[in-house]
Amino acid sequence: MANQNSDRFRNFLTDQNHTWKLSADNYRGLDSVEEKLFLFDGFVIKVQFNPERMRSSAAKVDQDSIAARKCFLCSENRPEAQNSMNLLHDFLLLVNPFPIFKTHFTIPSIHHIPQRLDGNLEAMFSISRRMEGFQLFYNGPECGASAPDHLHFQAGETGFLPVESECSSLKKDSNAILFNSGSTTAWAFDYYLRKMISIETGSQEHGVQLLERILSRLGEIQPEKVEPMVNLLCTFTDGKWILHLFPRKLHRPAQYFSEGKDQLLISPASVDFGGVFITPRREDFDKITAEDIADIFDQVSLDEDAFQKLKDTVKNIN
Numbered sequence: 520m521a522n523q524n525s526d527r528f529r530n531f532l533t534d535q536n537h538t539w540k541l542s543a544d545n546y547r548g549l550d551s552v553e554e555k556l557f558l559f560d561g562f563v564i565k566v567q568f569n570p571e572r573m574r575s576s577a578a579k580v581d582q583d584s585i586a587a588r589k590c591f592l593c594s595e596n597r598p599e600a601q602n603s604m605n606l607l608h609d610f611l612l613l614v615n616p617f618p619i620f621k622t623h624f625t626i627p628s629i630h631h632i633p634q635r636l637d638g639n640l641e642a643m644f645s646i647s648r649r650m651e652g653f654q655l656f657y658n659g660p661e662c663g664a665s666a667p668d669h670l671h672f673q674a675g676e677t678g679f680l681p682v683e684s685e686c687s688s689l690k691k692d693s694n695a696i697l698f699n700s701g702s703t704t705a706w707a708f709d710y711y712l713r714k715m716i717s718i719e720t721g722s723q724e725h726g727v728q729l730l731e732r733i734l735s736r737l738g739e740i741q742p743e744k745v746e747p748m749v750n751l752l753c754t755f756t757d758g759k760w761i762l763h764l765f766p767r768k769l770h771r772p773a774q775y776f777s778e779g780k781d782q783l784l785i786s787p788a789s790v791d792f793g794g795v796f797i798t799p800r801r802e803d804f805d806k807i808t809a810e811d812i813a814d815i816f817d818q819v820s821l822d823e824d825a826f827q828k829l830k831d832t833v834k835n836i837n
Protein backbone atom coordinates (compact mmCIF):
# COMPACT_ATOMS: atom_id res chain seq x y z
CA MET A 520 0.00 0.00 0.00
CA ALA A 521 2.74 2.39 1.02
CA ASN A 522 4.70 1.75 -2.15
CA GLN A 523 1.62 2.09 -4.33
CA ASN A 524 0.91 5.41 -2.71
CA SER A 525 4.42 6.75 -2.97
CA ASP A 526 4.49 5.69 -6.65
CA ARG A 527 1.26 7.59 -7.13
CA PHE A 528 2.83 10.71 -5.61
CA ARG A 529 6.04 10.35 -7.62
CA ASN A 530 4.02 9.90 -10.81
CA PHE A 531 2.08 13.04 -9.98
CA LEU A 532 5.39 14.95 -9.90
CA THR A 533 6.55 13.40 -13.17
CA ASP A 534 3.26 14.30 -14.87
CA GLN A 535 3.38 17.82 -13.48
CA ASN A 536 6.87 18.35 -14.84
CA HIS A 537 5.73 17.33 -18.32
CA THR A 538 3.37 20.29 -18.42
CA TRP A 539 4.96 22.99 -16.23
CA LYS A 540 8.29 24.26 -17.48
CA LEU A 541 9.21 26.33 -14.41
CA SER A 542 8.83 23.30 -12.19
CA ALA A 543 10.60 20.95 -14.62
CA ASP A 544 13.54 23.36 -14.90
CA ASN A 545 13.89 23.70 -11.15
CA TYR A 546 13.80 19.92 -10.54
CA ARG A 547 16.39 19.46 -13.27
CA GLY A 548 18.46 22.19 -11.60
CA LEU A 549 18.40 20.20 -8.38
CA ASP A 550 20.51 17.49 -10.04
CA SER A 551 23.46 19.87 -10.15
CA VAL A 552 22.87 21.59 -6.81
CA GLU A 553 26.01 21.97 -4.71
CA GLU A 554 26.20 20.51 -1.24
CA LYS A 555 28.87 20.32 1.41
CA LEU A 556 29.08 18.54 4.71
CA PHE A 557 30.09 19.61 8.22
CA LEU A 558 30.95 16.88 10.71
CA PHE A 559 30.08 17.40 14.33
CA ASP A 560 30.45 14.99 17.20
CA GLY A 561 28.43 11.99 15.96
CA PHE A 562 26.33 13.80 13.41
CA VAL A 563 26.43 15.93 10.26
CA ILE A 564 24.96 19.12 8.87
CA LYS A 565 24.66 19.33 5.10
CA VAL A 566 24.67 22.74 3.45
CA GLN A 567 22.82 23.10 0.15
CA PHE A 568 23.40 26.04 -2.24
CA ASN A 569 19.94 26.58 -3.68
CA PRO A 570 19.34 30.01 -5.31
CA GLU A 571 15.68 29.25 -6.10
CA ARG A 572 14.97 29.20 -2.37
CA MET A 573 15.67 32.93 -2.10
CA ARG A 574 11.96 33.75 -2.27
CA SER A 575 11.36 31.55 0.75
CA SER A 576 14.43 32.46 2.83
CA ALA A 577 13.91 36.19 2.25
CA ALA A 578 10.10 36.08 2.36
CA LYS A 579 8.54 39.06 4.10
CA VAL A 580 6.09 37.51 6.52
CA ASP A 581 5.00 40.55 8.54
CA GLN A 582 1.26 41.23 8.58
CA ASP A 583 1.37 44.19 6.19
CA SER A 584 3.44 42.39 3.57
CA ILE A 585 1.20 39.33 3.80
CA ALA A 586 -1.95 41.46 3.50
CA ALA A 587 -0.53 43.22 0.44
CA ARG A 588 0.12 40.09 -1.64
CA LYS A 589 -2.11 37.51 -3.25
CA CYS A 590 -1.93 34.22 -1.40
CA PHE A 591 -0.06 31.75 -3.60
CA LEU A 592 -1.72 28.76 -1.93
CA CYS A 593 -5.30 29.82 -2.70
CA SER A 594 -6.71 28.07 -5.77
CA GLU A 595 -7.67 31.33 -7.53
CA ASN A 596 -4.08 32.61 -7.39
CA ARG A 597 -2.15 29.46 -8.18
CA PRO A 598 -0.44 29.23 -11.58
CA GLU A 599 -2.68 27.70 -14.21
CA ALA A 600 -0.06 25.05 -14.93
CA GLN A 601 0.00 23.85 -11.32
CA ASN A 602 -2.02 20.65 -10.88
CA SER A 603 -3.52 19.45 -7.62
CA MET A 604 -4.44 16.08 -6.19
CA ASN A 605 -7.00 15.51 -3.43
CA LEU A 606 -5.12 14.15 -0.46
CA LEU A 607 -7.43 14.10 2.53
CA HIS A 608 -10.82 15.79 2.79
CA ASP A 609 -9.54 19.36 3.41
CA PHE A 610 -6.02 19.08 1.97
CA LEU A 611 -4.50 19.09 -1.52
CA LEU A 612 -1.18 17.87 -2.81
CA LEU A 613 0.76 20.33 -5.01
CA VAL A 614 4.21 20.01 -6.52
CA ASN A 615 6.51 22.58 -4.90
CA PRO A 616 8.10 24.33 -7.91
CA PHE A 617 11.08 25.52 -5.82
CA PRO A 618 12.31 22.19 -4.48
CA ILE A 619 14.86 21.23 -1.87
CA PHE A 620 13.98 17.51 -2.06
CA LYS A 621 14.01 15.51 -5.32
CA THR A 622 10.30 15.01 -4.70
CA HIS A 623 8.92 18.03 -2.88
CA PHE A 624 5.26 18.73 -2.23
CA THR A 625 3.28 21.51 -0.63
CA ILE A 626 0.11 20.36 1.10
CA PRO A 627 -2.26 23.29 1.62
CA SER A 628 -5.66 23.30 3.22
CA ILE A 629 -8.44 23.99 0.71
CA HIS A 630 -9.39 26.88 3.02
CA HIS A 631 -7.53 30.15 3.46
CA ILE A 632 -7.08 29.80 7.23
CA PRO A 633 -4.02 30.72 9.34
CA GLN A 634 -1.02 28.45 9.73
CA ARG A 635 -1.68 26.75 13.08
CA LEU A 636 -1.10 23.31 14.58
CA ASP A 637 -3.99 23.69 17.00
CA GLY A 638 -6.90 21.69 15.60
CA ASN A 639 -4.78 20.26 12.77
CA LEU A 640 -2.63 17.65 14.50
CA GLU A 641 -5.02 14.82 13.59
CA ALA A 642 -4.82 15.90 9.96
CA MET A 643 -1.03 15.88 10.16
CA PHE A 644 -1.00 12.32 11.51
CA SER A 645 -3.47 11.18 8.83
CA ILE A 646 -1.57 12.80 5.98
CA SER A 647 1.69 11.34 7.24
CA ARG A 648 0.15 7.87 7.38
CA ARG A 649 -1.08 8.24 3.84
CA MET A 650 2.36 9.40 2.71
CA GLU A 651 4.59 6.60 3.98
CA GLY A 652 7.99 7.05 2.34
CA PHE A 653 7.81 10.83 2.76
CA GLN A 654 8.91 13.17 5.52
CA LEU A 655 6.04 15.50 6.37
CA PHE A 656 6.95 18.83 7.91
CA TYR A 657 5.38 21.92 9.42
CA ASN A 658 6.91 25.38 9.74
CA GLY A 659 5.21 27.63 12.28
CA PRO A 660 3.94 31.07 11.20
CA GLU A 661 7.04 32.66 12.78
CA CYS A 662 9.34 29.70 12.12
CA GLY A 663 9.87 29.71 8.38
CA ALA A 664 6.39 29.42 6.82
CA SER A 665 6.31 31.76 3.83
CA ALA A 666 2.49 31.65 3.85
CA PRO A 667 1.70 32.20 7.55
CA ASP A 668 -1.87 33.09 6.55
CA HIS A 669 -2.67 29.79 4.78
CA LEU A 670 -2.50 26.45 6.58
CA HIS A 671 -0.08 24.06 4.89
CA PHE A 672 2.39 21.25 5.39
CA GLN A 673 5.22 20.18 3.10
CA ALA A 674 6.65 16.76 2.29
CA GLY A 675 9.83 15.38 0.75
CA GLU A 676 11.19 11.87 0.28
CA THR A 677 12.59 10.16 3.38
CA GLY A 678 16.33 9.44 3.47
CA PHE A 679 17.36 13.03 2.76
CA LEU A 680 17.41 14.63 6.21
CA PRO A 681 20.31 13.49 8.42
CA VAL A 682 18.11 13.51 11.56
CA GLU A 683 16.26 10.43 10.27
CA SER A 684 19.25 8.15 10.61
CA GLU A 685 20.94 10.01 13.47
CA CYS A 686 17.95 9.73 15.79
CA SER A 687 18.40 5.94 16.05
CA SER A 688 21.75 6.33 17.78
CA LEU A 689 20.57 9.33 19.81
CA LYS A 690 17.68 7.24 21.12
CA LYS A 691 20.07 4.64 22.52
CA ASP A 692 20.80 7.07 25.36
CA SER A 693 18.35 5.88 28.02
CA ASN A 694 18.92 9.10 29.99
CA ALA A 695 17.19 10.96 27.18
CA ILE A 696 13.88 9.13 27.68
CA LEU A 697 11.19 11.41 29.11
CA PHE A 698 8.19 9.17 28.82
CA ASN A 699 7.48 5.57 27.93
CA SER A 700 4.02 4.10 28.04
CA GLY A 701 2.50 1.39 25.86
CA SER A 702 3.40 2.14 22.29
CA THR A 703 4.48 5.74 22.94
CA THR A 704 7.99 6.92 23.83
CA ALA A 705 9.35 10.46 24.07
CA TRP A 706 12.97 11.62 24.27
CA ALA A 707 14.65 15.01 24.70
CA PHE A 708 18.04 15.93 23.28
CA ASP A 709 19.98 19.06 24.17
CA TYR A 710 23.39 17.94 22.91
CA TYR A 711 22.47 17.90 19.23
CA LEU A 712 23.31 21.59 18.44
CA ARG A 713 19.56 22.27 18.48
CA LYS A 714 17.00 21.30 21.12
CA MET A 715 14.84 18.40 19.99
CA ILE A 716 11.99 16.37 21.44
CA SER A 717 11.39 13.09 19.62
CA ILE A 718 8.26 10.98 19.87
CA GLU A 719 7.59 7.50 18.57
CA THR A 720 4.05 6.19 18.77
CA GLY A 721 1.75 3.58 17.28
CA SER A 722 -1.28 5.54 18.46
CA GLN A 723 -2.48 8.67 16.72
CA GLU A 724 -4.61 9.53 19.74
CA HIS A 725 -1.70 9.32 22.20
CA GLY A 726 0.63 11.13 19.84
CA VAL A 727 -1.81 14.00 19.40
CA GLN A 728 -2.41 14.23 23.16
CA LEU A 729 1.30 14.32 23.92
CA LEU A 730 1.97 17.00 21.32
CA GLU A 731 -0.95 19.05 22.59
CA ARG A 732 0.52 18.98 26.11
CA ILE A 733 3.94 20.05 24.90
CA LEU A 734 2.55 22.84 22.71
CA SER A 735 0.28 24.06 25.46
CA ARG A 736 3.23 24.26 27.88
CA LEU A 737 5.33 26.09 25.31
CA GLY A 738 2.37 28.44 24.75
CA GLU A 739 2.48 29.33 28.46
CA ILE A 740 6.19 30.10 28.12
CA GLN A 741 5.57 32.27 25.00
CA PRO A 742 2.17 33.93 25.67
CA GLU A 743 2.96 36.78 23.27
CA LYS A 744 3.27 34.47 20.24
CA VAL A 745 0.41 33.63 17.84
CA GLU A 746 1.34 30.00 18.42
CA PRO A 747 4.20 28.28 20.27
CA MET A 748 7.29 28.58 18.07
CA VAL A 749 8.12 25.19 16.54
CA ASN A 750 9.23 23.24 13.53
CA LEU A 751 7.91 19.73 13.35
CA LEU A 752 8.87 16.65 11.32
CA CYS A 753 6.59 13.61 11.06
CA THR A 754 6.97 10.29 9.26
CA PHE A 755 4.94 7.10 9.35
CA THR A 756 6.70 3.79 8.90
CA ASP A 757 6.02 0.17 9.94
CA GLY A 758 2.83 1.15 11.74
CA LYS A 759 4.46 3.90 13.80
CA TRP A 760 4.76 7.65 13.66
CA ILE A 761 8.18 9.19 14.30
CA LEU A 762 8.12 12.88 15.18
CA HIS A 763 10.82 15.44 15.88
CA LEU A 764 9.80 18.71 17.47
CA PHE A 765 12.18 21.68 17.51
CA PRO A 766 11.05 24.32 20.01
CA ARG A 767 12.31 27.81 19.21
CA LYS A 768 12.61 31.29 20.57
CA LEU A 769 13.58 33.26 17.46
CA HIS A 770 12.54 33.42 13.79
CA ARG A 771 15.78 34.58 12.18
CA PRO A 772 19.33 34.83 13.61
CA ALA A 773 21.33 38.06 13.91
CA GLN A 774 23.43 37.11 10.85
CA TYR A 775 20.30 37.39 8.69
CA PHE A 776 19.98 41.09 9.49
CA SER A 777 23.71 41.93 9.38
CA GLU A 778 25.11 43.85 6.45
CA GLY A 779 28.08 43.28 4.21
CA LYS A 780 30.47 40.46 4.95
CA ASP A 781 28.82 39.59 8.26
CA GLN A 782 25.51 38.76 6.63
CA LEU A 783 24.37 35.15 6.23
CA LEU A 784 21.01 34.94 4.52
CA ILE A 785 19.79 31.89 6.39
CA SER A 786 16.25 31.63 7.69
CA PRO A 787 16.10 28.30 9.53
CA ALA A 788 13.03 26.09 9.19
CA SER A 789 12.21 22.38 9.40
CA VAL A 790 14.68 21.29 6.73
CA ASP A 791 17.56 23.15 8.41
CA PHE A 792 16.60 21.67 11.79
CA GLY A 793 16.48 18.26 10.11
CA GLY A 794 20.15 18.75 9.23
CA VAL A 795 20.21 20.47 5.82
CA PHE A 796 21.06 24.18 5.87
CA ILE A 797 19.76 26.04 2.84
CA THR A 798 21.86 28.92 1.52
CA PRO A 799 20.25 30.75 -1.41
CA ARG A 800 23.36 32.92 -1.95
CA ARG A 801 26.67 31.62 -3.27
CA GLU A 802 28.72 33.77 -0.88
CA ASP A 803 26.96 32.32 2.15
CA PHE A 804 27.44 28.77 0.90
CA ASP A 805 31.14 29.48 0.43
CA LYS A 806 31.84 31.18 3.73
CA ILE A 807 29.59 29.45 6.27
CA THR A 808 31.52 27.65 9.01
CA ALA A 809 30.72 24.99 11.62
CA GLU A 810 30.81 27.78 14.23
CA ASP A 811 28.18 29.75 12.29
CA ILE A 812 25.91 26.70 12.20
CA ALA A 813 26.27 26.09 15.93
CA ASP A 814 25.73 29.79 16.67
CA ILE A 815 22.60 30.04 14.48
CA PHE A 816 21.03 26.97 16.10
CA ASP A 817 21.87 28.37 19.51
CA GLN A 818 20.22 31.72 18.76
CA VAL A 819 16.96 30.34 17.38
CA SER A 820 16.47 27.30 19.66
CA LEU A 821 14.62 27.48 22.95
CA ASP A 822 16.70 28.43 26.02
CA GLU A 823 17.88 25.75 28.43
CA ASP A 824 15.51 26.85 31.24
CA ALA A 825 12.43 26.82 29.06
CA PHE A 826 13.46 23.49 27.50
CA GLN A 827 13.74 22.05 31.01
CA LYS A 828 10.15 23.13 31.67
CA LEU A 829 9.00 21.30 28.55
CA LYS A 830 10.92 18.18 29.59
CA ASP A 831 9.37 18.30 33.07
CA THR A 832 5.89 18.56 31.55
CA VAL A 833 6.40 15.42 29.47
CA LYS A 834 8.02 13.54 32.38
CA ASN A 835 5.07 14.26 34.64
CA ILE A 836 2.38 13.16 32.21
CA ASN A 837 1.90 9.65 33.63
Ligand SMILES: [Zn+2]
Pocket residue numbers: 590591592593630631632668669
Ligand atom coordinates in the same frame (compact mmCIF):
# COMPACT_ATOMS: atom_id res chain seq x y z
ZN1 LIG B 1 -4.63 31.34 0.76
